[in-house]
Amino acid sequence: MARLSVVELLSTVFDDLRPWELPVADPTLTTTYRPELDAARERTGHDESVLAGEALLRGRRVAYVAGDPAFLLGSIGVAAGERITAALERATAERLPVIAFPVGGGTRMQEGTIAFLQMVKVTGAVMAHKAQNLPYLVYLRHPTMGGVFASWGSLGHVTLAEPGALVGFLGPRVFEALYGEPFPSGVQLSDNLADRGVIDAVCPPEQLGDALHRLLTVLLARIEAHLTSEDHAVAPREPDAVALPDVPAWESVLRTRREDRPGLRDLLELAATDVTMLNGTVDGESHPGSVLALARFGEAPCVVVGQDRGLQDVPLGPAALREVRRGVRLARELRLPLVSVIDTPGAALSKEAEERGMAPEIARTLSELLTLPTPTVSLLMGQGTGGIALALTPADRVLASQHAWLAPLPPEGASAIMHRTTERAPELASAQGIRSADLLANGIVDRVVPEPDDLAAEPDAFCAALGSALRDELLRVMAQPRRKRRAARARRYRELGL
Incomplete structure (x- = not known):
């Protein structure tokens, strides 16, 4: 050659x-x-x-x-x-x-x-x-x-x-x-x-x-736009409140499990520009269900980390979180905003996951997202199960798609613990406050993005709505002075549940 x-x-x-x-x-x-x-x-x-x-x-x-x-x-x-x-x-x-x-x-x-x-x-x-x-x-x-x-x-x-x-x-x-x-x-x-x-x-x-x-x-979007610090961007106006239909939590769970629901890679393809997909941890680890990319939503540049729902036949292990932490390093070193996207049925539960440090990786990812000096936005796009979803949640602004949900276990698992049967999963889904409307009411998310009734028929509209919301929220947090933004992030989680 x-x-x-x-x-x-x-x-x-x-x-x-x-x-x-x-x-x-x-x-x-x-x-x-x-x-x-x-x-x-x-x-x-x-x-x-x-x-x-x-x-x-x-x-x-x-x-x-x-x-x-x-x-x-x-x-x-x-x-x-x-x-x-x-x-x-x-x-x-x-x-x-x-x-x-x-x-x-x-x-x-x-x-x-x-x-x-x-x-x-x-x-x-x-x-x-x-x-x-x-x-x-x-x-x-x-x-x-x-x-x-x-x-x-x-x-x-x-x-x-x-x-x-x-x-x-x-x-x-x-x-x-x-x-x-x-x-x-x-x-x-x-x-x-x-x-x-x-x-x-x-x-x-x-x-x-x-x-x-x-x-x-x-990588140079902020420098070339002469935005040399986070307090020079122009923030869009706050979105109007959207009335959400009162959909049972279990219905949302079932909707997020449909095979034809768009995932993170679809979002990048349909709603982002200048996308470069990166690969792995650079330490010899990768997982096909984990995503690391550089992209722009509108004029807002960012590092994107997250989980793609279509490639998690093998559950996500510690390597997926090490890939997230590589994305955090890129955001810190290049002063780029970070977008974390959650869409997973849960982490790997195995001997290998234990020996490779699943729990420590969750803790490290949480700590790095909480302390990252650059602007952060988190998107709950679909399923949000367990510690591997929790690890990607902390951010300056948290969005949720209408039927997305966040829970410590799948509802079936919670039902098995509470009632020794999985048949009461719909009841537990409702009782635990996992749906987006409940997350909004409890201050866990800041904004819920409505979904089309039939996502399979309107994937472009679904992804476009999420992309537009991400663009607005990125510009919003980029416009905040760094100290004020970081203090607000710390206060947000300190006061959670009070």
């Missing part, structure tokens, strides 16, 4: 490349190393294994840092490490998003331990950039191995990769030399890592420009 050179790739993705003058000093050159370095420079026309500069991406200024595998296999020595660091520092100073193109096998062995430690310097520069709430996006190329992958290759807010790229920590040749057998095939391929939730997606080079543009349209 022919792959683009580094210059061809940059020219495919960006317009108007402008390399930065970032001169670097040669390292101490041994008799054998000098000819290798000179030959690499002559062959590539570059002075080092890293190129850096700025460019236009669909008219937007960005910075790039890219490895060149044709230059000593993209290895990182002192000069290359210094160039990456200096480029990141300049991008941070100029408040530019960074697109990183790591490649290569890691440390330049000709320079030894001092080259090895360059990864610490580079990592520090990446973290300083992210500390300024600036995007750092990564595109992994073939091959990205060793210290490159274990430093600037694994720190992206979003990580994409070439299809079929070799990506991993341990080089296959090193493994075979050490252990006398080949490394298992297919493990260190970008496609496998995407399936495992280590990276977000594979993306062909010709589609990368559009993917990055879509991401930055969300």
Whole structure:
């Protein structure tokens, strides 16, 4: 498979490349190393294994840092490490998003331990950039191995990769030399890592420009609108109160269990724009019923975390909440509002869920949502059963679809505990106050969004109504001064039930 050179790739993705003058000093050159370095420079026309500069991406200024595998296999020595660091520092100073193109096998062995430690310097520069709430996006190329992958290759807010790229920590040749057998095939391929939730997606080079543009349209929305703090957005007026029909709780439960009811992915497809679906925890865990995305509802950008009702044949486990917590980190690091969407029949009840820390993950997710400094909106979209629903509930504003409900157990479970039979589930559903009207009366939700009578016939109208409500509530909380908003969130839950 022919792959683009580094210059061809940059020219495919960006317009108007402008390399930065970032001169670097040669390292101490041994008799054998000098000819290798000179030959690499002559062959590539570059002075080092890293190129850096700025460019236009669909008219937007960005910075790039890219490895060149044709230059000593993209290895990182002192000069290359210094160039990456200096480029990141300049991008941070100029408040530019960074697109990183790591490649290569890691440390330049000709320079030894001092080259090895360059990864610490580079990592520090990446973290300083992210500390300024600036995007750092990564595109992994073939091959990205060793210290490159274990430093600037694994720190992206979003990580994409070439299809079929070799990506991993341990080089296959090193493994075979050490252990006398080949490394298992297919493990260190970008496609496998995407399936495992280590990276977000594979993306062909010709589609990368559009993917990055879509991401930055969300990530930079507040900066590009000159909304540098939460107290500059314009809040829409409060919605008029809506009279809701007095529907029995059990009827709502049955409606949310219908197979043709739209879910979170339908909501994103029909009511959001500039959607990028992310994948997994980046720690090698994912669940198909868990959703993590970057999107906009109207002009309001956000990180979306939640549960999709259509893909929970295997109940949600602790990994689903670790994916939520990744979304919380993104919201914190990028100063984006967070939308959490609840629609689940309940968490996994199993030996594996216990050993993987279900209860601690619920507690951690609750604590992170309660203390997240950015605006938060929660949407109860359908079923809301148990601790895994509770974990996504805390927010500045909480919405509920008309027939959505929230309960500590499914009504059948509550009936079995109270009456030793599941037959009194409708009675327990009513008695426990689980329906949206009861949640509104008890101050658990702030707003109920009416539903069409037949969701299967009107999924567009259902999703459009929820999307419009989310847009309004996001703008409402974005308009509040941060201290006032966070104090109100704390007070809301302190006074719950009093």
